[in-house]
Amino acid sequence: MKIKVLEKGENKLVLDIDGINPAFANALRRVSMTEVPVMAVKYVDFVENDSVMFDEMLAQRIGLMPLKFKPGEFNFPEECECKGKGCPNCQVTLVLERVGPGTVYSGDFVSTHEDVVPLYDNIPLVKLGEDQKLKLEAVATLGRGLDHAKYRAAIVSYKYYPEITVDGRKLKDGEAKKIVKSCPPGVFEYDGKKPVVKNPEKCILCMECVEASEAVKVEPKDTRFIFQIESISALDPKYILNEALEILKRRAKELEDKL
Numbered sequence: 001m002k003i004k005v006l007e008k009g010e011n012k013l014v015l016d017i018d019g020i021n022p023a024f025a026n027a028l029r030r031v032s033m034t035e036v037p038v039m040a041v042k043y044v045d046f047v048e049n050d051s052v053m054f055d056e057m058l059a060q061r062i063g064l065m066p067l068k069f070k071p072g073e074f075n076f077p078e079e080c081e082c083k084g085k086g087c088p089n090c091q092v093t094l095v096l097e098r099v100g101p102g103t104v105y106s107g108d109f110v111s112t113h114e115d116v117v118p119l120y121d122n123i124p125l126v127k128l129g130e131d132q133k134l135k136l137e138a139v140a141t142l143g144r145g146l147d148h149a150k151y152r153a154a155i156v157s158y159k160y161y162p163e164i165t166v167d168g169r170k171l172k173d174g175e176a177k178k179i180v181k182s183c184p185p186g187v188f189e190y191d192g193k194k195p196v197v198k199n200p201e202k203c204i205l206c207m208e209c210v211e212a213s214e215a216v217k218v219e220p221k222d223t224r225f226i227f228q229i230e231s232i233s234a235l236d237p238k239y240i241l242n243e244a245l246e247i248l249k250r251r252a253k254e255l256e257d258k259l
């Protein structure tokens, strides 16, 4: 297996993985998205809500607010010693108290745990009018994307790696520039004579280049993938991928032990 990093940012990781099959790529994608534990607000206790938004709607918005947390610091409520009743090892309370007028932001929450705070301070939650009051307690727990989208760690996608070749012998007059122009994401570059494949990972398999000239061949390989992980939680994309691999490994081990 060969891996090449194509792009690495704070929230995004793009890899070129050679030597796996579609089943494995898909398993990795699904586990990364739906099984890596993430902290989010599970439910909200409203003390006072004079805002124009119903409790349920506001609770939904608060649930989707990404939270910072340290992986491994908390238990899943159902696996905790408290048996899911709620204790400091499996839940954190965030308190919000505001009087209008003004917009209530995610940054207005005061957490009872220093490690669990909103990832961004500037998410608008609701607008309060003159003297309108909002007082609530939000309880955050660990969860999995499988249970609710608010616990989703990342958006993960992959595509087949395109093998793009240009056969110089079949190239007709004037086709070189036509091929370069035909490609919307800009895979080709013109070197003065012929089109050169410069950024194959940008290919969207639209086949415009194949339409432009018979000299171009695009063949998606089902053993090589461009794998993209975009974190939508407080977790680092590399951590998400590692954790997903650990989960897959654990599952394979469990199966092996039972056999």
Ligand SMILES: [Zn+2]
Pocket: 075, 077, 080, 081, 082, 083, 084, 085, 086, 087, 088, 089, 090, 091
């Ligand atoms: Zn507990």
